[in-house]
Amino acid sequence: MIGKEKEEVYYGWKIVAALLFLLTFTSGLSFYNHAIYLNALTTQSNFDVSTASAAVSIFFLTGGVMGLFVARWVQEYDPRICITAGAVISFLSLSLLAYVSTVWQLFLVYAFFGTGFSASSIIPATTLVTKWFHRRRAIALSVASTGLSLGGVILTPLSAVMVESLGFEIAAPLIGVMFLVGVVPVAWMYLRVSPESMGLHVDGDIPENVEKNVTSDLSHTIEDGITFKEARRGKFFWGVSLAYIFLMAAQVGGIAHQYGLARELLTEAETAIAVAILPVFSIIGRLLGGWIVDRMSIRKFAISMMILQAASLSLLAGGFSVFTLCLGLAAFGASVGNLLMLQPLLIADAFGVKDYARIFSVSNLMSSWGTAMGPGVLGFVYATSSSLYQLPYFAASAAGALGIVLFLMGGKIVRSHA
Numbered sequence: 001m002i003g004k005e006k007e008e009v010y011y012g013w014k015i016v017a018a019l020l021f022l023l024t025f026t027s028g029l030s031f032y033n034h035a036i037y038l039n040a041l042t043t044q045s046n047f048d049v050s051t052a053s054a055a056v057s058i059f060f061l062t063g064g065v066m067g068l069f070v071a072r073w074v075q076e077y078d079p080r081i082c083i084t085a086g087a088v089i090s091f092l093s094l095s096l097l098a099y100v101s102t103v104w105q106l107f108l109v110y111a112f113f114g115t116g117f118s119a120s121s122i123i124p125a126t127t128l129v130t131k132w133f134h135r136r137r138a139i140a141l142s143v144a145s146t147g148l149s150l151g152g153v154i155l156t157p158l159s160a161v162m163v164e165s166l167g168f169e170i171a172a173p174l175i176g177v178m179f180l181v182g183v184v185p186v187a188w189m190y191l192r193v194s195p196e197s198m199g200l201h202v203d204g205d206i207p208e209n210v211e212k213n214v215t216s217d218l219s220h221t222i223e224d225g226i227t228f229k230e231a232r233r234g235k236f237f238w239g240v241s242l243a244y245i246f247l248m249a250a251q252v253g254g255i256a257h258q259y260g261l262a263r264e265l266l267t268e269a270e271t272a273i274a275v276a277i278l279p280v281f282s283i284i285g286r287l288l289g290g291w292i293v294d295r296m297s298i299r300k301f302a303i304s305m306m307i308l309q310a311a312s313l314s315l316l317a318g319g320f321s322v323f324t325l326c327l328g329l330a331a332f333g334a335s336v337g338n339l340l341m342l343q344p345l346l347i348a349d350a351f352g353v354k355d356y357a358r359i360f361s362v363s364n365l366m367s368s369w370g371t372a373m374g375p376g377v378l379g380f381v382y383a384t385s386s387s388l389y390q391l392p393y394f395a396a397s398a399a400g401a402l403g404i405v406l407f408l409m410g411g412k413i414v415r416s417h418a
Contacts, residue, residue, distance in 0.1 A: 010200070010203070010204030011132075011192070011195070011198060011200060011204070012132035012133055012140065012195065012200075012203070012204055013140075014190055015128055015129070015132050015144075015190065015191060015192065016129065016132075016140050016143050016144045017143075017190070018186050018187070018189070018190035018191055019125045019128065019129065019144040019147065019191075020143060020144050020145075020146055020147040020150070021147060021182070021186050022083070022120075022125070022147065022182070022183050022186055022187060023121060023122075023125055023144065023145065023146075023147030023148050023150075023151065024147040024148075024150045024151040024154065024155065024182070025147075025151060025155065025178065025179055025182030025183050026086075026087075026090075026117060026120050026121040026147075026151070026179070026182075026183060027121065027147065027148040027149070027151040027152065028150070028151020028152055028153075028154060028155030028156055028159075029090075029094070029151065029155055029159065029175055029178060029179045029182075030059075030090065030113065030117045030121075030179075031117075031148065031151070031152075031255070032151055032152035032155075032156045032255065032279060033155070033156055033159050033175070034056045034059070034255070034256045034375070035156075035255065035256055035257070035258055035259035035260075035275065036156065036159050036160050036163060036259065037052075037056075037097065037172075038052045038053065038056060038256060038257075038259070038260075038375075039259050039260070040163050040168040041055075041106070041168075046101070047103070047106065048383070049260070049379045049382060049383060050376070050379045050380055050382075050383045051103060051106070052106075052379070053256065053257075053375040053376045053378065053379025053380070054107070054375075054376045054379070055106050055107055055110040056110065056252075056256055056375040056376070057371075057372040057373060057374070057375050057376040058107050058110045058111050058114065058372065059110045059111070059113055059114035059117070059372075060114060060252065060368050060371035060372040060375075061114070061368055061369065061371075061372035062110075062111040062112075062114035062115055062118075063114035063115065063117050063118035063368060063371075064118070064364060064365040064366075064367070064368020064369065064371070064372070065365060065368070066114070066115045066118040066119065067118045067123050067361045067364050067365055067368070068358075068361050068362070068365060070082055070086075070118050070119050070123045070124065070361065071123055071127070071357040071358050071360065071361030072357070072358070072361075074123065074124045074127045074128075074357055075127065075357040075358065078193055079124040079127065079128060079191065079193065080187045080188055080191050082119050082120070082124055083119065083120045083124050083183060083184075083187045083191070084120075084183075084184050084187060084188070085116075085119055085120075086115070086116045086117065086118065086119025086120025086121070086183075087116065087120050087179060087180050087183040087184050087187075088116070088180065088184075089112060089113075089115055089116030089119065090113060090116030090117060090120060090176065090179045090180075091116075091176040091177065091179055091180040092112070092116075092176070093109055093110075093112045093113035093116055093176070094113070094172050094173065094175050094176030094179060095172065095173040095176045096109050096112075097109050097110075097113070097172050098168045098169040098170075098171070098172035098173065099169065120183055122148075122340075122344075122364070123357070123360065123361055123364065125144060125145070126141065126145075126344040126360060127356065127357045127360070128191065129141045129144055129344075130344070130348050130353055130356050131193075131194045131195070131202075131353065132194070132195055132202065132203075133202065133203055134202050134203055134353075135203050136203055137345065137348060138290050138293045138294050138298075138345060139290045139291065139294065141290065141341055141344065141345060142286050142287055142289060142290020142291075142293075142341055143287070143290065145286060145337075145340060145341045146283050146286055146287060146337075148282070148286075148337075148340055149279040149280075149282035149283040149286060149333070149336070149337050150279070150283060151279070152275075152276070152278065152279025152282065153276055153279045153280050153283065155178070156275060156276070156279065157272055157273075157275070157276055159171070159175055160272045160275070161272070162174065162175065164268075225351050225352015225353050225354035225355060225356065226351050226352060226354060226355065227354065227355045228355050228358045228359050228362065231350075231351045231355070231359050232362075235409070235410050235411050236350055236410045236411055236412075236413060237350075237351070237359070237363070237410075238410060239406060239407055239408075239409055239410010239411060240343065240346050240347065240350075240363060240407065240410055241362070241363040241366040241367065242366065242406045242410075243306075243403040243404070243406040243407035243410065244343055244363065244366065244367035244370065244403065245366055245367055245369050245370035245373075245403070246370055246399040246400065246402045246403035246406065247306060247309065247339060247367070247370065247399075247400060247403035247407075248367045248368070248370035248371045248374065249369075249370035249371065249373045249374035249377065249396070249399045250309060250310070250313060250370075250374065250396040250397065250399040250400035250403065251309065251335075251336055251339060251340075251371075251374070251400075252370070252371040252374040252375060253373075253374025253375050253377060253378040253392070253396050253399075254313055254316070254332060254374075254378075254393065254396050255278065255336065256374065256375035256378070257375070257378050257379070257382070257389060257392065257393075258275055258278060258329065259271060259275055260382075260389060261316060261325075261389045261393065262274045262275060262325065262329075264319065264388070264389060265319070265321075265322055265325055266322065266325075274325070274326065274329065277326055277329040277330055277333060278329045278330075278332055278333035278336065279333060280330075280333065281329070281330040281331070281332075281333030281334045281337070282333040282334065282336045282337030283337060284333075284334065284337075285333060285334030285335070285336075285337040285338050286337030286338055286340075286341055289301065289305070289337065289338040289341060289342075290341070293342075293345065298342070298345060298346060298349055298413070299346075299412060299413055301338075301342070302339075302342045302346060302407070303404065303407065303408070305334075305335050305338040305339050305342065306335075306339065306400065306403060306404045306407065307404065308331055308334060308335040309332065309335035309336070309339060309400045310397050310400035310401045310403075310404065311331070311397075312328050312329075312331035312332040312334075312335060313328075313332060313393050313394075313396045313397035313400055314393075314394065314397040315327065315328040315331065316328035316329070316332065316393045317389075317390050317391075317392075317393035317394040317396075317397060318390070319388075319389070319390050343360075343363065343364070343367065344360055346413070347359055347360045347363055348360075349413060350413045370399075374396070374399070377392075377395065378392040378393075378395065378396060379392075381395050
């Protein structure tokens with residue numbers, strides 16, 4: 001009897017582990033690797049920093065637009081099909097990237113790449129976590145999204161070494177193979193549509209002997225929510241979405257140019273080590289954040305992370321010393337890890353699960369305007385400021401500060417779950 005009474009680990013945690021592994025590859029070989037690709041394209045091809053940065057902007061903008069279709073798919077169908085298609089598209093894009101020779105080819109490949117990233121990364125992952133968890137959603141999402149940073153720790157330095165030792169034309173297709181192999185097998189082996197598809201309850205902690213009417217009420221609370229039309233009528237949706245345009249412009253712009261920033265003070269070998277500081281502290285910050293957000297107001301925690309991002313970008317803009325560079329990258333990393341996690345958490349907490357994928361995809365589309373704008377704007381400011389990164393990072397800090405103001409204007413979270 002004891003053996004029968006022993007509870008198995010909730011399958012949702014296997015989903016979380018699979019997503020952590022999957023996001024390690026999708027983010028490490030795309031999100032964090034843009035600094036590597038940008039540097040290779042500008043040094044080995046006929047593209048300047050401004051043009052290469054614009055290509056990265058196209059990547060994020062295309063991903064945001066395609067996210068609307070991805071959200072509809074993962075809400076209604078098996079997300080593994082979407083994730084697989086995204087991995088294949090990303091593999092083809094990386095294989096082609098090393099051989100582009102004109103601006104239109106570069107922009108087309110990056111648009112293709114953005115589509116693949118959108119289909120295989122954040123939207124499917126956060127939708128799955130939201131479906132499988134309610135009470136422990138914050139910690140589940142913090143663990144799963146740690147893969148976003150872990151990829152930068154493990155795969156970005158590896159990619160830099162591959163590009164330097166093999167050359168971009170050989171390394172880029174190999175990186176594409178890594179993307180495919182790291183995503184597709186784990187998706188099909190471990191991901192499942194929902195707890196209900198396996199005869200389980202959300203969170204896996206509802207006892208079998210709970211009275212039927214109580215279980216029904218709890219399921220209604222967990223699984224319901226409001227529609228996108230209802231969400232968009234409130235100030236909070238617009239406050240979060242508009243704020244994240246500028247928060248992500250600051251964040252992604254800062255990440256995309258960190259390699260060039262570090263090179264102003266460090267050798268190439270030292271820079272390869274320095275770019276790992278940001279994702280390492282992103283992991284530390286996110287795991288601590290997942291624990292903290294269960295113990296304090298999610299809104300107050302979000303505001304503190306926004307302030308930390310703006311302050312760290314301002315510190316990086318100073319260019320004072322190697323110490324302040326490393327300190328700034330560490331603080332920036334802590335904010336990066338948490339702000340990426342907080343957007344889907346804020347959306348789910350305010351609006352519920354019912355129409356989560358659509359609400360988040362629209363908010364994510366708006367924030368993608370910022371991710372698209374950030375690298376290009378910083379690249380443009382860099383090109384017009386004596387090719388130094390002081391002014392671009394001050395511009396990023398100012399964008400982050402504007403994001404804080406817009407978020408505050410959205411007011412407090414009003415939980416209007418149906």
